[in-house]
Each structure stands twice: as structure tokens, then as C-alpha cells.
Amino acid sequence: MFSSSTPDLWPVALRPVAALGRLSLEVVEALGRFGLFLAQAIGSAVTPPFKLGRLLDRIHFIGFRSLTIVVLTGAFTGMVLGLQVFLTLSRFGSEAYLGPAVALSLIRELGPVLCAVFVTGLAGSALTAEIGIMKITEQIDALHVMALSPTRYLVVPALVAGLITFPLMVSIFDVVGIFGGYLVGVELLGLSPGTYFGEMKTFVDWSDLMTGYWKALSFGLIVPWVCTYKGFNCGHGAAGVARATTQAVVLSSVLILVWDYFLGSVLP
């Protein structure tokens, strides 16, 4: 007989199985905590008091402060697309389809995904660092002892702000990207403006727009969820905050790509 609490005494052959079991339990436990964190936030989001001031602050923090990077990356994404797609299409004599190719790529895929990844790097990492620092400097404990819910103050406003700002930022990214493609395709490479925009109207429909918006909305939930969770669960000291911030950015980015694939395969 051997005790489950003393794995060092287990037969050598069983130790890898025990290690695998422990790892599985840890993963399941972590996923449970992660899910519970969101469930608590949703519970707080639908019950008063609502913190409108905090929500406006988070909209500014996540949305407004990310505008520059969204516009800049949107423009260059559109320009790169315009150039590469034009060169590819010109091999088949199909340059006329540049507009729809750029628009569909941006609206269905690149807009939501790239915008979410860039906003994660900018606002998501700052969100994790801010909450992590609040945790290690006992500011979150201070909220607890004032009988106030840190979830209501720190998580709910970020989640709601993400849901509001991500679709708006993706819209801006798409529009700026399409004009980036226009600059290259029409102004530099000589395609006519009518062809660029006219074909776009023919090939882009509401289902494409809605696919992009569903993605933006879900990324608007994923990014603040992951980033606030990592902030709340950061380790000790500056190293703990740094590690949590890195993990938040990596995990958010991975989840964005995985969820993008999943939505891309189920949405029309």
C-alpha cells in the first residue's frame, strides 16, 4: 500500500501517471477558476449598483487610447493587402477584384483578429499590469475591507467596455484598411476608383459584416476576461506582475486565433 499524499514513495513505474494526473487536475482546476471568474463578473454586471463612471473610464482606457494604433495598423494592413493582392490578381488579369478581396479579407478576418491582437498588446497588457499592481500594493484588499466588490469595480467595467469598444475599433480598422488598399490600388497602381468600390458593393454582403462583428464582440469579451483574470491572479512583486502581463498577452492572442478559427468555421 502507498499513500496518495506521498508520491515519492510510489513505485517508479507509476510516477509519470501520477504526475499526469496531478497536471490534469491542475488544468481542470485552473479552467474552473477561469470560468467562475467570468460567471461572477456576469453576475455582478446584471445586478446594481452599476458603475457608469468606471465604465466610461474603461471605454477611454481600452478604446480611445487604442485609436492611434488601430488607425495606423489598419492603414498599413490595407496598404500591404492592396499591394500584394493587386500583384497576385494581375497575374490572372483580375485586378478588378482588388476592392472586394481587400474588403472581404479585412471585414471577415484581418480586421477583427489584428485589431484584437494590437489592442491586447496595448490596452490588455496595461489592464493586467494595473490590476496586478493594485493586487500587490493591497489596493484590491482595500476594496474588500471597504465591503466593496473588486469584481464590480475592476472586471465588469472592463468587460462591458470591451464589448462596446471592440466592434467600434474593428469598424474603424476596416474602414481605414479599405482606404489603405484604395491608396495603393487606385492612387499608386492605377486601378479606377469606380472598379475598386463598385465591385466591393457586389461581393460584400451583410453576412460578411456580421461575421466580422460577431468576432469583434467575442474578442471584446475574451481580451478583458483574460487580462483582468491574469491581473487578479498575478504572483508576488514586480516579477509576478511582469509574468502575468506576458501570460495575459500570449493567452489572449492564442485564444483570439483559436476562437477566430472556430467562429470562421461555424459562421456563414
Place this chain on the structure above:
Amino acid sequence: MIRVQGLQKRFAAQPVLRGVDLDIATGEIMVVIGRSGGGKSVLLKHLIGLLRPDAGTVAVDGTEITRLRGRDLDRVRERYGVVFQGGALFDSMSVFDNVAFPLREKSRFGAAEIRERVEEKLEQVGLAGMGHKNPAEISGGMRKRVAIARALVTEPEIVFFDEPTTGLDPILVNTIHHLIMELHRKFRFTAVMVSHEIPEIFEIADRVAMLHEGVIVEVGPPDAVRASENPIVQHFIRGEVEDVPADHQR
């Protein structure tokens, strides 16, 4: 009255509290002393309800708080004020907003009433006219005083101080201690303070409890603790480093 009975807590394999028994009378200043890393802050976090014990109880006026959650625990915490070791001021807010925060969130006072109360508290801690500053712009001693003002602005019945003078120079230590004494005289709250400012805390404590290796080894009025024959207490008070025989540890 706060009654702590048989409180035990371990982190991983490390026992931090090994059966703490302590009674804190209403209206007194109880100072818990002991070596750094001896579990004083952990004990305080149990009294506040931030940590749950592995065994034992904490009762506040007969209400056992270690099993309370959510709204029930919040109801007890609404009677508390807490001064954290580093102040725990919200660095995104000004000094004024930090002190006003609990009133804005938990009271029904209007803006004018809140302003009046906050300015009064800032004046009491010697920071009149400093409300517009950010916590990052003021000194460590000022931050402690802002934290005291924030803890007292709701006029709590019980105030916890977690090493309120750590890292301050001797003059500021005395200033903070006198401030706490003065505010205690005025508002008669129950104060629980964790500190290792020897001998200064003997001047302000009604009673002193010494926590050593997870248990209370001595408790009583300052003079009685100072005169204690327990070598652990004597070594701590004198700042000596000799080993203490094991049979004196409880």
C-alpha cells in the same frame, strides 16, 4: 469585542499560525508585536476576513466571521477601518478622492457633506489643503496619514493598523503614534495594531500581545509585558539574538 480562538493557518507546508488565542476588548488599543515574518499580518488578515483559517475561530461581538461570505461578511466589514502597511491608496485618484471614496460608495451623503467630512479628516491628520495632490506626489509619512484619514472617515467602530509606521523616521513614527492616540481619544474606536516599533508602542497601547512562531506567548498591559520574565519577550524587547529554550515558547 473580538475573540480569537485556536486560530491556525499554514501556507503549503509552512505553519504560520499554530493556535492563536486572543481577546480584544471594545475600545482598547491592542498592539500585536513580534518578529518580522512571525505571522502578525496573517493574524490581522484573519481578523479582517481576508484570509480563512485552517482551524479556529474569529468572533466579532459574538458573530463568527470566518464562515461568513458575501453580504454577511460585508456587514461586519462596514464596521471596520483598515490602515494597510503600504497605505494601499488608489494611485489613480487624488488624496481627496481617496479619502472620499468610502463615503461616495457606502454612504448616502451629498457632495457638500462628503467634502466637509473629507476636509475635516484631512485637517485632523495634518493634511489640510493637500487634497488635490496624487499619492505619488506626497511623502511616505503623508501617505500613511492619508490612509489613516481614509480608514477613519466612515467613523468605524474597529480600526486595524498594519505596521502603520514601518519605514518612517523616528519623528514621523512618534507623529503617527500621537495622531492615532489623539484620534482614539476622540472617537473611542477599538484599535488593533500590528507593529514592531519598540519601545514607542508601549506608550500608546492599552494592552500588548506578543506573537512568536504562530502563538501568543505574552499578553497584558505594557508595563506587565515589559516586566515579563519570558525570555522570548525580553529578547525581542531588547533586540537580542540569542536562542531561547524551547520550553518557554508557550
